[in-house]
Amino acid sequence: MISKEEGEFLVKLARRAIETYLKNGKVINVPEDVSSTLKEEMGAFVTLQRDGDLRGCIGYPEPVKPLAQAVIEVAISAATGDPRFPQVTPLEMDNIQVEVSVLSKPKLVEVQNPAEYLEKIEVGKDGLIVEMGIYRGLLLPQVPIEWNWNIEDFLANTCMKAGLSPDCWLQEGVKIYSFQSQIFEEE
Structure with a gap:
């Protein structure tokens, strides 16, 4: 998929987009000199953690935008638009670890x-999307390991992330999708 450097x-x-x-x-622009790979449409999630606890996570599961652009957008959304958390403050950023997941x-x-x-x-390998009617939930591959x-x-x-019963995967009409991701995080 993408290189370690990318x-x-x-x-x-x-991080720069959020700050x-x-x-x-x-909203920052995609730098002119990004590699051609980062201009390809790919799914991406940005996860923010503070002291080991989730502080925000938003993404595009489908490849709907060029990867670098998608990362800028979902990074800002993870910091400001995750309904589970208040907006991240500029002062908090020193204590926040940024993780980017690039999805197949x-x-x-x-x-x-x-x-x-x-x-x-x-x-540990697959991430999942459960879909039934208007309900949809996604968990990244790293979640069950954590x-x-x-x-x-x-x-x-x-x-349950989709708002359905825990055993909905046994029911008719439920669709389950799998995907893989490459995970990159700050040290």
Whole structure:
């Protein structure tokens, strides 16, 4: 997908986008000299952590924008628009760690029987999107590792993230997509 250097660049870009926006309300432009890879449309999430706790996480699961542009937009949204948290303040930024996840295109996990999800989804490798009607929830591949979940816990929590019952993955009409991500974070 993308190189380590490109990933490090995206993390710095995300931090600069947030700091510039928090200081003077301006959205930075994508630098002219970005690599052609960073101009390709890819899904991206920016996760903010403070003292090891989640402080904001927003992203585009689908490849709808050029990657560098997507990172700028979701970085600002993670800092200012995550409904679970108050807006990040400029003073907080010294204590915030920025993480960028670059996502592969989500693929429908095809099964004849819901029990097959347990064999087709790999904890630590796959991220999940659960979809049923207007309900949709997403968890990044790193989440089940951080919480020490098995595959059933991962499915249940993705269902709940969608606002559905924890066992919705067993129901007819539920679609589950998997994707992979490359994760880059500040030291």
